[in-house]
Structure formats: C-alpha cells, structure tokens
Amino acid sequence: MKQNPVLEVRNLSRTFAQGAVRAVDHIDLDVQPGEIISILGPSGCGKTTTMRIIAGLESPTSGEVRILGKDVAGKPPHKRNVGLVFQSLAIFPHMSVKQNVAFGLRMQGLDSKLIETKVAKALELVQLSPEKFAERRPSELSGGQLQRVALARTLVTEPALVLFDEPMAALDRRLRDYMAVELRAIQKQLGIAAVYVTHDQETASMMSDRVIIMSAGKILQAGTPEEIYEAPNSRFVSDFLGDTNTLRIARVLDQEDGTSLVQTDAGLAIRVANCSAIAEGAFVIFRPEQTVVHSADPGGAFEGKVVSSQFRSGLYRWQIVLPGGNTLIAQSTENRLASSAGDTAWVTIDSGKARIVSQ
Amino acid sequence: MTAIENSTAPLPPMEKDAAIRKPPIRLLLLPAGTLIGLLLICALVVLRMSLGERNAEWTGWSLRAYTQLASSRNIGIIVDTIWMALLSALITTLVAFPIALFLTRTTSAFARRLVLIAILLPMIISLLVQSFGWMAILGPNGLLDQAISAATGIERPFSLLFNRTGVMLGLVQTSIPLAVLPTAAALRSIPLSLEEAANVLGANRLRTYRHILLPLAWPGMAAGAILVFGVNTGAFVVPLLLGGLKVMTIAVVIRDQMGTFSNWPLGAALSVLLILLALAVQSLNRLIVRTNVEIKR
Numbered sequence: 001m002k003q004n005p006v007l008e009v010r011n012l013s014r015t016f017a018q019g020a021v022r023a024v025d026h027i028d029l030d031v032q033p034g035e036i037i038s039i040l041g042p043s044g045c046g047k048t049t050t051m052r053i054i055a056g057l058e059s060p061t062s063g064e065v066r067i068l069g070k071d072v073a074g075k076p077p078h079k080r081n082v083g084l085v086f087q088s089l090a091i092f093p094h095m096s097v098k099q100n101v102a103f104g105l106r107m108q109g110l111d112s113k114l115i116e117t118k119v120a121k122a123l124e125l126v127q128l129s130p131e132k133f134a135e136r137r138p139s140e141l142s143g144g145q146l147q148r149v150a151l152a153r154t155l156v157t158e159p160a161l162v163l164f165d166e167p168m169a170a171l172d173r174r175l176r177d178y179m180a181v182e183l184r185a186i187q188k189q190l191g192i193a194a195v196y197v198t199h200d201q202e203t204a205s206m207m208s209d210r211v212i213i214m215s216a217g218k219i220l221q222a223g224t225p226e227e228i229y230e231a232p233n234s235r236f237v238s239d240f241l242g243d244t245n246t247l248r249i250a251r252v253l254d255q256e257d258g259t260s261l262v263q264t265d266a267g268l269a270i271r272v273a274n275c276s277a278i279a280e281g282a283f284v285i286f287r288p289e290q291t292v293v294h295s296a297d298p299g300g301a302f303e304g305k306v307v308s309s310q311f312r313s314g315l316y317r318w319q320i321v322l323p324g325g326n327t328l329i330a331q332s333t334e335n336r337l338a339s340s341a342g343d344t345a346w347v348t349i350d351s352g353k354a355r356i357v358s359q
Numbered sequence: 360m361t362a363i364e365n366s367t368a369p370l371p372p373m374e375k376d377a378a379i380r381k382p383p384i385r386l387l388l389l390p391a392g393t394l395i396g397l398l399l400i401c402a403l404v405v406l407r408m409s410l411g412e413r414n415a416e417w418t419g420w421s422l423r424a425y426t427q428l429a430s431s432r433n434i435g436i437i438v439d440t441i442w443m444a445l446l447s448a449l450i451t452t453l454v455a456f457p458i459a460l461f462l463t464r465t466t467s468a469f470a471r472r473l474v475l476i477a478i479l480l481p482m483i484i485s486l487l488v489q490s491f492g493w494m495a496i497l498g499p500n501g502l503l504d505q506a507i508s509a510a511t512g513i514e515r516p517f518s519l520l521f522n523r524t525g526v527m528l529g530l531v532q533t534s535i536p537l538a539v540l541p542t543a544a545a546l547r548s549i550p551l552s553l554e555e556a557a558n559v560l561g562a563n564r565l566r567t568y569r570h571i572l573l574p575l576a577w578p579g580m581a582a583g584a585i586l587v588f589g590v591n592t593g594a595f596v597v598p599l600l601l602g603g604l605k606v607m608t609i610a611v612v613i614r615d616q617m618g619t620f621s622n623w624p625l626g627a628a629l630s631v632l633l634i635l636l637a638l639a640v641q642s643l644n645r646l647i648v649r650t651n652v653e654i655k656r
C-alpha cells in the first residue's frame with residue numbers, strides 16, 4: 001500500500017514588494033515518507049522562502065501546503081509538527097547545549113525525566129557525548145558542533161518533516177561532506193522525511209533521494225541526482241551541476257534512426273544519439289568527461305589548440321580552442337596529452353552522451 | 360548606554376591602527392578629562408564640607424552632619440527616596456519593554472521615527488517644562504480634573520498632584536528614554552531567527568517572550584533600570600514641583616539645607632550619600648554587564 005506523502009506543495013507562489021519580486025513562482029513538490037529531497041538553486045532563487053512557507057513563518061501569496069495530508073493554511077509554526085534547521089542555526093546563546101536540545105520537548109510539556117533521557121539520546125545520535133557537551137555554552141563549541149546541536153534540537157522533537165535550510169553553508173568543504181553523509185545516515189536510521197536546501201550540488205547529490213533544481217522561483221527539473229546529472233533538460237541545469245560544454249546548433253545536417261548530425265554555429269559537425277525533434281536555436285551540451293582527447297589524429301576528431309591544462313584531485317583537464325572559435329573543456333583520469341599550452345590536440349565527443357536542449 | 364557598549368563589544372582587534380591613532384585620541388580626551396577632574400575635585404570639596412562645622416566648613420572638623428543625617432526624619436526621607444527610585448525604575452522598565460520591542464520590530468520606518476522622537480522628547484525638553492506640563496494636567500482645575508468632573512459630575516474625587524502618585528508619574532515619564540534606549544539596543548542584537556526557531560520548536564508568542572526575548576534582553580533592561588534608579592535617587596525638579604514639598608527627596612533636602620537653612624555640612628553629607636549611592640549603582644551595573652558579555656561571547 002502506498003502511503004500518503006508527508007508533504008505536498010501545490011502551485012505555491014510568494015511575491016514580495018507588491019508583486020515585483022516573485023520569490024516563489026508556482027511550484028509543486030512532494031516528499032514521501034522516509035524520503036529526503038534536496039532543493040538546489042543559486043542564491044536568491046527562493047529556497048529559503050519556500051522553506052519558511054512550509055514551516056509557517058511566511059504566508060504564501062497563493063497555493064497550498066499539505067502536511068500529512070492536511071492543509072496547513074493559517075496554522076502557526078508551533079502547531080505544524082515541522083522541524084526547521086536554520087541557515088544561521090539559531091542556537092539559543094543563553095542556554096547550554098542541553099537546554100537548547102531540551103527546548104522543544106519542554107514546549108511539548110514532557111516531564112523532566114523523559115526529557116533528560118531523550119536529550120541524551122539525541123546528543124548521542126549526533127555524536128556529541130552528553131557527558132562532555134551537555135553543560136557547554138554555545139560559545140564554547142566549534143561550527144561543526146553547533147551544527148550538530150541544531151540538528152539534535154530539531155530531531156529530538158520527532159517532527160513529521162524536517163527542513164534544512166543550508167545549515168552547513170558556513171562549514172568548510174570537508175566537514176560539510178562529512179556532515180552530509182552523516183546527516184543522510186541519521187535521516188535513514190530515523191526514517192524521517194526531509195527537505196534539504198542548498199546551493200551546493202555535490203552536497204545535494206550526496207545526500208538526497210531526489211533533487212529539485214530551482215531558478216528564479218521556478219522548478220526547472222526534478223529527479224534523482226543521477227537522472228538530472230545525466231539528462232539535464234536545460235543549459236542552466238547542466239551548468240549548475242557541473243562544467244558543461246555548450247555549443248549552439250546552426251542547422252541539422254542529417255537525421256535518421258534517432259541519431260542526428262548537427263552543425264554548430266562555429267561549423268563543427270557533431271553526431272548526437274537519442275534525439276528526435278530539434279527546435280530552432282537549440283544547443284548541444286556534453287560534459288568534459290564525455291570527451292576524449294588524443295595527441296594524434298584518431299580520425300573523425302576535432303583538431304584544436306590546447307590553451308591551458310590543469311591537474312586537480314586526480315583529474316586532468318584541458319581547455320582546447322577549436323578553429324571556429326569554440327572552446328571545449330576536456331577531462332580525463334589519465335594524462336593523455338604530454339602537451340602544454342599551444343600544442344595541437346584532437347577531441348572526440350561521446351555521441352551517446354551528448355544531449356540537445358532547447359534552452 | 361551600557362547596553363549599547365555591549366552590543367558592539369566584540370570589535371575586531373586593530374592593533375596596528377591603534378598604535379598609529381593613540382596620541383591624537385589621548386589629546387581628544389583632554390577636554391572631557393579636565394571636566395571629569397573638576398568633578399572629582401567638587402566631590403572632594405563636598406566630602407570635606409560634610410566633615411566640617413556649620414559656618415566653619417573649611418576649618419573645623421566634625422561628624423555632626425552625619426549624626427544629623429541619621430535623624431529619623433532624614434532616614435525616612437532617604438528610605439523614601441530610594442523606594443521611589445526603585446519603584447520608578449521597575450515601572451519604567453516594564454513600560455519601556457513594549458515600546459522598545461515596537462521600535463526594533465516595526466517594519467515601518469515612519470512609525471519607528473515617530474515613536475523614537477516621542478521617546479526622546481523628555482531628553483530634549485527641560486524637566487521644568489515637563490513638570491509644569493504635569494501640573495497643568497494633574498493640578499486643581501487641571502485637564503484631568505475637568506475631564507473627570509465633566510464625565511462623572513464629581514468635583515475633585517482625588518488628587519494626583521502634591522503626593523507620591525504625582526511624583527511617581529513624573530519620575531516614570533521623564534525617565535522613559537533612559538529605559539527604552541538600552542532595552543531597544545539589547546533587543547536589536549537578538550536575531551529574529553532565534554524567535555522563529557523557538558516558534559518552530561513549539562513555543563507560542565508568550566513562551567517565546569518568556570524563554571528567548573526576556574532572558575536575552577534582560578541585561579539591557581537591567582542597565583536601563585539601574586540608570587533610571589540612579590538618576591531618580593537624585594531627582595530634584597520633579598519631586599519639588601509635583602510633590603510641592605509634601606514629598607521630600609534627598610536632593611530637595613540638600614537644597615533646603617544648603618539654601619534655606621545654610622546648613623552646608625548636612626547638605627554636603629547628604630550629597631556624599633547620593634554620590635555613594637551612585638557609585639553602588641554603578642558597580643551593580645558593572646556586574647550585570649559582565650554577565651551579559653559572557654552570554655554574548
């Protein structure tokens with residue numbers, strides 16, 4: 001039997017400044033029980049606003065939010081059974097770690113014995129030993145530890161849905177990755193439904209079952225991290241998820257059996273598999289790792305000049321200018337070119353992976 | 360004032376800059392320093408006079424002024440003064456909280472400016488004028504009397520002038536800015552997200568005040584209360600005009616002793632008492648500021 005979604009957002013909009021700013025623009029999303037989804041988008045695309053509306057801190061201009069099947073319009077935050085971990089963490093500075101974590105339970109009116117055990121359990125869950133940290137003041141904690149307190153404080157109240165608004169933005173990359181993996185494990189362990197907001201695609205891919213890409217208040221694409229990475233539906237989404245080679249299509253040279261031969265406006269002929277109709281002004285996009293560079297002409301490759309090359313975390317990268325003026329980014333795990341800037345290189349594109357998008 | 364200092368407490372260290380700027384800053388302190396020095400000398404003069412003889416304040420030595428100070432009448436007035444200052448500090452702080460909250464939370468710049476001006480008026484307008492204003496309202500045949508007798512038909516059912524209630528009204532009204540400003544400064548330093556976090560964690564409006572806003576604003580409120588208490592222990596104009604010599608305070612007695620009765624040593628002894636009170640209050644303030652800094656760190 002299929003359970004009801006924990007969260008249903010329908011046609012939700014929110015405008016500011018008398019409609020001049022469309023912070024959230026007709027979005028729909030669902031979160032199933034036990035599922036964690038990420039909302040991914042650039043700064044100012046409406047992620048925080050969406051979270052705040054779901055939590056009840058902001059009211060929508062139009063649209064509907066349902067939690068566990070019930071419309072929550074007009075319900076104040078403290079009656080929504082939703083947890084929110086803030087972008088700023090919002091740890092209460094005048095309370096100890098224990099008091100911070102106990103706050104929600106105290107508001108629920110639980111007796112102090114029960115609160116005590118629940119707080120200790122929650123602190124252990126986020127790997128802060130209660131003996132060591134319970135009595136500490138927030139000012140005596142590191143960024144990562146504060147982050148854990150914020151997490152424990154929200155999880156301990158066992159909300160139906162937990163919203164994370166970039167709580168790890170302030171942490172450095174390593175710690176963020178570590179926390180993301182850990183948060184994911186905790187979320188699966190507790191089986192809670194969660195929405196994770198971030199503008200960092202790696203964090204999003206690492207920890208979510210599904211990713212939603214937002215831009216300027218709208219949802220551009222939704223799907224599993226793999227789906228979206230492999231099959232972005234626009235240049236924006238592709239770019240947002242990683243470096244992308246984008247070439248404008250000037251005309252379609254040949255088309256048969258779902259494979260097209262297109263010519264870019266710089267005059268390159270590229271074969272693209274799995275595409276049907278190609279609209280006017282479409283683009284062909286492919287990722288750096290979907291190209292192969294060669295130091296000698298393998299036949300049917302584009303010849304170009306290496307502009308620069310880099311080595312970064314086990315990957316080699318080259319910027320190659322083609323005769324028509326297009327610059328391609330190529331990437332490989334092997335150092336396939338013993339060349340430096342100014343040398344000639346040949347590039348082939350994996351036609352099975354290249355995609356055509358209309359915008 | 361103290362609360363404003365607190366909110367800017369964690370300034371980044373600027374050692375290099377400080378080294379460059381040190382000499383001019385010291386020079387700039389000179390005028391204020393001179394004035395403070397003079398004040399210190401005045402305090403010493405007062406101390407000396409309090410230990411002098413009547414009509415021989417500079418040459419004689421005596422503790423008589425202090426025995427006079429301990430007379431039951433004077434003790435009564437001292438206790439009274441402190442009590443009224445305490446009560447006015449309490450009431451003013453309570454009245455100031457919602458005003459300060461409005462000032463920090465309203466989104467309308469116009470409303471904020473309007474309220475701020477209204478709050479600051481007592482600091483701009485002379486105490487004398489404010490007290491005469493209260494007299495015009497509370498006095499016999501004043502606005503309040505006229506309004507009440509028009510409404511009820513009873514002539515002067517009660518009087519608020521020349522008694523403690525009138526003085527208290529005046530003390531509270533004239534010290535509202537002293538309480539509002541530090542409270543507002545403290546409230547301003549509380550991020551809205553803390554309230555929202557409490558709200559999402561299940562606290563309604565009232566509990567958010569009780570568990571988040573009040574404890575965090577408390578140092579500012581205490582600083583304001585202490586300021587009001589300190590200023591009102593030395594209250595002179597308000598009790599003189601609104602108390603009409605029926606409500607005596609230390610400052611009023613000092614003027615009587617030094618002026619009317621030419622008893623300079625007693626006046627000076629009472630002044631020493633006021634100075635000690637001010638110092639005590641100041642050290643209390645220090646204590647609270649310290650705990651506040653600990654919280655904010």
Ligand SMILES: Nc1ncnc2c1ncn2[C@@H]1O[C@H](COP(=O)(O)OP(=O)(O)OP(=O)(O)O)[C@@H](O)[C@H]1O
Pocket residue numbers: 016017021022023041042043044045046047048049050199
């Ligand atoms: N109270 C407000 N008044 C006016 N405009 C607002 C308000 N809150 C948000 N906005 C606008 O709405 C848009 C979306 O803001 P939001 O905070 O939701 O972005 P975000 O996706 O969370 O960005 P970031 O990644 O920087 O946190 C922005 O253009 C912002 O300026």
Ligand SMILES: [Mg+2]
Pocket residue numbers: 047048049087165166
């Ligand atoms: Mg945001």
